[in-house]
Amino acid sequence: MEYRRVTSQLLVGGVVMLLGFVLLARTTGVYDTERLLVYVPTLFVLIGLFAIVASGFRNVVGPLMVVLVAGGWQLVALDYLAAETVFSLWPLLIVLFGLSLVLGQYRARAVARESDFLTSVAVFGGRAERSTSQTFHGADLTAAFGAVELDLRDAVVEHPPGTVNANALFGGVEVIVPRDWNVRVDVLPLFGAAEDERPRRDTEHDEVDLVVTGFALFGGISVND
Numbered sequence: 001m002e003y004r005r006v007t008s009q010l011l012v013g014g015v016v017m018l019l020g021f022v023l024l025a026r027t028t029g030v031y032d033t034e035r036l037l038v039y040v041p042t043l044f045v046l047i048g049l050f051a052i053v054a055s056g057f058r059n060v061v062g063p064l065m066v067v068l069v070a071g072g073w074q075l076v077a078l079d080y081l082a083a084e085t086v087f088s089l090w091p092l093l094i095v096l097f098g099l100s101l102v103l104g105q106y107r108a109r110a111v112a113r114e115s116d117f118l119t120s121v122a123v124f125g126g127r128a129e130r131s132t133s134q135t136f137h138g139a140d141l142t143a144a145f146g147a148v149e150l151d152l153r154d155a156v157v158e159h160p161p162g163t164v165n166a167n168a169l170f171g172g173v174e175v176i177v178p179r180d181w182n183v184r185v186d187v188l189p190l191f192g193a194a195e196d197e198r199p200r201r202d203t204e205h206d207e208v209d210l211v212v213t214g215f216a217l218f219g220g221i222s223v224n225d
Contacts, residue, residue, distance in 0.1 A: 062215020168219030192216030
């Protein structure tokens with residue numbers, strides 16, 4: 001039987017289903033789950049940590065935001081901190097967003113040639129990028145209240161898999177790839193969506209050509225051909 005790795009999306013789906021069953025048990029009177037609901041934020045802390053480790057520490061900033069927000073929520077639920085104290089720290093999320101941009105530039109400079117790694121940021125606007133590199137390494141894409149499109153149909157991944165780290169905050173990221181590429185989508189979606197929208201094919205090679213990681217908060221990340 002073919003083994004399929006647990007992805008962030010599957011984990012989020014499982015946690016949401018578990019939360020639904022817990023709420024159903026409470027609303028139907030089957031079991032008083034109030035004590036269990038207090039620890040719901042811990043589940044999201046674990047999801048964020050899982051996403052960081054599962055991506056090989058390539059996807060850090062988005063899941064780290066989830067860990068911090070859920071961790072603060074948990075401390076408030078357990079009465080260790082006041083809600084006002086946690087809320088006063090919200091600018092830290094802006095700091096992390098800026099950090100994600102800095103890390104994107106750092107990864108670009110770490111590659112031998114700039115054409116092998118692409119960075120693109122769209123804030124309250126749109127960007128359309130295209131790579132024709134024959135030694136494509138990866139990309140770092142961020143869309144905040146905007147949209148980013150990356151066309152890789154003329155690019156070649158010299159040493160698969162390439163990695164595209166996409167972050168969509170109230171925005172959208174679209175990655176366009178050759179039809180025969182095997183793409184693995186491992187994005188952490190919270191109140192958002194991430195999917196490979198290409199038509200299914202009868203045959204597909206086993207080697208992964210591209211891994212799309214990242215974070216979608218009230219936004220979407222899609223793969224098309």
